[in-house]
Amino acid sequence: MALPAQDDRTLPAVVLQDLDRQPLEQALAGIQTLLDQHGHLIVVCSQAAPSGVERRLHTVRSLLESDRIALFRPELPPLGLAALVRQLRQLASCDLSPGVLASAGRLLTHYIHAGAVLNSVTRLDRVPVGLKAHARSWVPGSQFGVIAHPEPQLARIGPGVTLPGPEFGAWMLVAQGQLQTDWVTTTLAPAWNVLGLREATLPAESANWWGTSKLVEFCSYLPDLSVLYQLVTSVRQGTCHWCGIDVIGDRCVFCSATPPVHETHTPTG
Template identity: 85%
Template sequence: MALPAQDERTVPAVVLKDLDRQPLEQTLDAVKALIDHHGHVVVVCSDAVPSGVERRLHTVRSLLESDRIALFRPDLPPLGLAVLARQLRQLASCDLSPGVLASAGRLLTHYIHAGAVLGSVARLDRVPVGLKAHAKSWVPGSQFGVIAHPEPQLVRIGPEATLTGPDFGSWMLLAKGQLQSDWVGSTLAPAWNALGLREADLPAESATWWGTGKLIEFCTYLPELSVLYQLVTSVRQGVCHWCGIDVIGDRCVFCSATPPVPESRTPTG
């Protein structure tokens, strides 16, 4: 899901549709054209898409023999993933190298709180669900507040229901599915001291990810480009020993290389 631009500098998204159904040659041509035009490509993909999509992406990367394609599948619900992709699009307008920009995805994931209000948790397998919650799921009218990231939480919504949120100022985005509830806007957003509330369309993968179409998905995020840029540039950068690209963290997002293990030295004397 490509969210609308956050500001006038946000780089447009390119949506690769039907990767597991279209001819391989068509996908190869599309990705090669992106590399030729932009130099490097960061593919952000939900783990709720069909397995054939991931296989096709790895096939394309292998056939193109390119270390300029980064495949990124963070453990985020679809709406949180869409927000992260937009943040990377915002940062793409800055003077960040491709490796640092792609690595920034892992860093910014830590600042996203993502969850949903669900009408049933009977098919929820992304968050631990106890037998008691499963039983209550069959009671007509029951609704549950769930956090999937950064730490799993689950409560049955009622007068005393609370969920732990971010300890820093952030905006909240929500996307409504087939569920009627104002709990996020009237209760959760004020409890989390949200700086503002916006709405978006529900991502296509949300019902699959959460196990039900009766949901309202939400997440909190940092919208300001200046804050995102400061976060990324304040982290120590390194150079991949294999492909030579600048990176943040201990794994290159383009060639997947990790730092070599230091050789052990035998004490002398």
Template identity: 75%
Template sequence: MTSADMALPAQDERTLPAVVLRDLGTRPLEQALTDVQLLVEQHGHVIVVCSRVAPVAVRRRLHTLRSLLESDRIALFQPDLPPLGVAVLARQLRQLASCDLGPGVLASAGRLLVHYLHCGALLGSVTRLDCVPVNLKQHAKSWMPGSQFAVLAHPQPQLVRLGPETALDGPEFGTWMLVAKGQLPSDWVTAALAPAWKVQGLRECPLPAESPGWWGTGKMIEFCTYLPDLPVLYQLVTSVRRSTCHWCGIDVIGDRCVFCSATPPGQDAPPRPGPEDRATAG
């Protein structure tokens, strides 16, 4: 992880602790390089989970470190999820890290488990929201005092103004819900949404520091539903067909190696036609 507040408490006794790469964007490059190299030497492979709204300096530094180490044993995973969803996904990978999964399968599991998360927030304003489409009418209503909006960012964007009959499309399977409260006094998420989604358990945690930047406001309550049980996560991952990366030789699931980015032979994207090809086409 690149931020300490994204390292959620362990879900069970088998959950491995997170390693936090602190102050990655401000520390001297040599220190950061030494720390990451030590991690690779100790563990063999490193999976770095980072939010897409992490500071630009942090994201650039991650790519710089991987390039300098010239290592195919470092996977950079930046899922298109709100910060709380990223934190939940990282904890699920920490749960699975205690199982008999190879590094390629474990790193690939993140792209699979994303599909079982529902991430959203209750917002006091959508004037700066750009992760979910906002129409002009909703934008205008956000200026009205007391307006609140229920927003689902993943898996399918949804935005509705909060009212007595407000509903969001929830998961069709049993989940737990994690709630992170910002500067918005409301119990709608815990008192209305959680029962409507029939969540099997509910926990609260501090709001990630990157959440206001992702949602465009600090007046919010962020939530994420997830599968908490390790046996269920393990069954999901092991039920997917594995293949061996033809470049670096590790087992992976999916069509792209998360460590070296290689795709199976014959599945690489075809080259774009050049000027000569376009001139003779048709």
């Protein structure tokens, strides 16, 4: 899902539609064209996507023998993932190197709180659900507030019930599914002291990720490009010893290399 741009600087996203269904030659040609046009490619893939999509991505990357394709599958629900992708699109307009931009995805994931309101948790397998919650799912009219990231949380919605949120100023994004509830906008958003609220279309993969189409998905995120840029540039950068690209963190997002382990020798006398 590609969210609408928030400003004129936000770069457009390229949606790799039906990547696992099209002929391999077509997928190879399409991604090679993107590499020729842009130099590097950051592919963000939902964990709710069919397993064939990830296999195809690895196949294409291997056949192209390219260290210029970064594959990223964070443990975020679809709406939170869409918000993260838009943040990367915002940062792509800045003077960040491809390795730092791709590494920023892992950093910014920590600043996204993502969840949903569900009418049932019987098919929810991505967040720990106790037996009592499962039993309550069978009670007509039950609704559950669930946080999937950064820390799994679940509560049956009732008067005054909220869920823990970010400890910093953030905006909230809400996507309406087939569930009628205003709990997110009237209770959760004020409890989180959100700075603003925007609506979005429910991602196609949300029903699969949450185990039901009767839901309202939400996430909090940082929309300000200057804040995002400051977060990314304040982190220490390094150089991958294998491919030479600038990165944030220990693992290179393009070639997957980790820093070499230097053995320490204890002098003997």
